[in-house]
Amino acid sequence: MSSVFILLLIIGIIAGFVMHRSDFCVASMLRDIFMFNRFDTVFSLFFLLLMSAALYLLLFFTGLIDISHPWAGMVGGRQFIGGIIFGAGMVLAGGCVIGTLYKIGSGNVSSFFAFIGILCGSFVYAVIYPEISNIAGRLDITSSFVSLYSLIHIPMFYFFIFYLVAFAMLFFFLKNKNKLFLKSHVYGFLQPFYASVILSFCLAGIFLITKMPLGITSTYTKFSAFFAHLISSDYYESFSYFSNTVLNYHNSFADSDISGKLGYHFDGIYLIQLPVIIGILAGSFFSALNLKEFSVNFHIPLKQFFIAVAGGFLMGFSSRLAGGCNVWYLFGQLPLLDLGAYLFLGGLLPGVWMGSKFLEKLIVG
Amino acid sequence: MDFENESFDLRGQICPSTLLTALKKINERKTQLKEGLILEFKVDNRDAINTIPESATRMGYRFDVEKSHGFYKIKIYK
Numbered sequence: 262m263s264s265v266f267i268l269l270l271i272i273g274i275i276a277g278f279v280m281h282r283s284d285f286c287v288a289s290m291l292r293d294i295f296m297f298n299r300f301d302t303v304f305s306l307f308f309l310l311l312m313s314a315a316l317y318l319l320l321f322f323t324g325l326i327d328i329s330h331p332w333a334g335m336v337g338g339r340q341f342i343g344g345i346i347f348g349a350g351m352v353l354a355g356g357c358v359i360g361t362l363y364k365i366g367s368g369n370v371s372s373f374f375a376f377i378g379i380l381c382g383s384f385v386y387a388v389i390y391p392e393i394s395n396i397a398g399r400l401d402i403t404s405s406f407v408s409l410y411s412l413i414h415i416p417m418f419y420f421f422i423f424y425l426v427a428f429a430m431l432f433f434f435l436k437n438k439n440k441l442f443l444k445s446h447v448y449g450f451l452q453p454f455y456a457s458v459i460l461s462f463c464l465a466g467i468f469l470i471t472k473m474p475l476g477i478t479s480t481y482t483k484f485s486a487f488f489a490h491l492i493s494s495d496y497y498e499s500f501s502y503f504s505n506t507v508l509n510y511h512n513s514f515a516d517s518d519i520s521g522k523l524g525y526h527f528d529g530i531y532l533i534q535l536p537v538i539i540g541i542l543a544g545s546f547f548s549a550l551n552l553k554e555f556s557v558n559f560h561i562p563l564k565q566f567f568i569a570v571a572g573g574f575l576m577g578f579s580s581r582l583a584g585g586c587n588v589w590y591l592f593g594q595l596p597l598l599d600l601g602a603y604l605f606l607g608g609l610l611p612g613v614w615m616g617s618k619f620l621e622k623l624i625v626g
Numbered sequence: 627m628d629f630e631n632e633s634f635d636l637r638g639q640i641c642p643s644t645l646l647t648a649l650k651k652i653n654e655r656k657t658q659l660k661e662g663l664i665l666e667f668k669v670d671n672r673d674a675i676n677t678i679p680e681s682a683t684r685m686g687y688r689f690d691v692e693k694s695h696g697f698y699k700i701k702i703y704k
Contacts, residue, residue, distance in 0.1 A: 286673065
């Protein structure tokens with residue numbers, strides 16, 4: 262088990278370092294399309310998705326992972342509505358659930374407050390869980406995993422070839438247009454194209470070790486459970502949400518059963534998510550320190566503190582509602598052609614648009 | 627006309643706010659910039675260190691980027 266923790270920690274450190282050097286921020290990639298008509302950074306997200314999808318299939322073909330989704334939850338309106346709220350939230354927070362992490366690692370105070378907002382949002386969801394669960398349940402379509410792979414009868418190998426060809430075509434298209442590499446004035450800049458390839462290998466590595474796609478926000482919920490427990494254990498026990506078992510499977514890599522609840526106790530969720538979280542923080546911290554760019558600055562307009570906390574709150578709340586965040590759905594489920602991921606993405610884009618317009622009004626007036 | 631250069635500290639701000647605030651300051655001082663004003667922004671957001679000069683160039687301004695202790699100084703001028 263300790264080898265699982267250490268390997269995931271190493272992957273997390275690499276990911277954090279790479280994200281800081283390349284400023285690999287999903288929130289800004291999507292937001293800049295709507296806010297500044299800027300499309301050049303979103304291509305690295307396409308590279309990441311195509312390469313991840315190809316690597317997942319390669320691991321599946323070799324029998325190293327299973328993509329039949331024993332971890333699938335309810336799918337329906339909750340992903341679409343959650344996606345809208347999450348999209349707006351990550352724009353306001355200035356980063357998604359891992360963008361926030363690598364920014365905290367480099368000393369960004371606003372991102373730290375966004376993180377506090379995520380914990381608060383997760384906690385509020387736990388408080389109103391019975392009511393909201395009933396409402397969201399009315400919009401559910403299915404409780405089984407639905408993937409395009411199983412709906413259309415095309416051999417998966419052709420999908421694998423398609424991902425590689427699409428990756429190559431996008432590469433040569435951007436190279437010919439001289440848009441593959443971005444101009445930069447910062448020291449130690451890593452081109453987002455290279456970052457996307459390295460990060461896709463990190464994601465595949467995490468899938469290989471944990472036998473499931475990367476998840477982050479269940480651990481954030483456990484953090485919020487921990488704080489609720491600190492306030493009062495009776496208060497904590499009154500929330501049924503924290504006793505929900507969300508993970509229960511056999512991990513063939515560690516050859517052991519892994520299970521986890523959303524409560525504060527150390528269990529399987531912490532085992533597979535916490536090392537990645539710590540790693541991203543540490544990797545980004547090392548990178549910033551190495552560049553002599555680590556700085557903590559509290560002289561920030563008060564309005565921005567509130568915007569960051571509100572953005573984080575929306576992300577924390579919506580990721581619980583949707584059963585996952587952008588990392589889970591975009592980096593994990595979308596490459597597996599999951600219906601829930603399409604619904605989340607369908608909500609995420611209008612959410613990002615709304616968040617962009619709202620933030621522009623707040624800052625510029 | 628001689629102007630005293632203006633400096634703004636945008637360190638620690640959330641991601642797009644750094645760029646939006648810088649652009650707002652540039653737009654508010656269009657006339658003075660034409661007459662020789664130099665605006666200096668202190669920035670620690672790596673994304674904005676690239677996007678502020680890029681946007682200023684599109685608006686017809688020139689720029690200098692200089693690394694300092696834990697942040698970058700971006701000078702915008704005509």
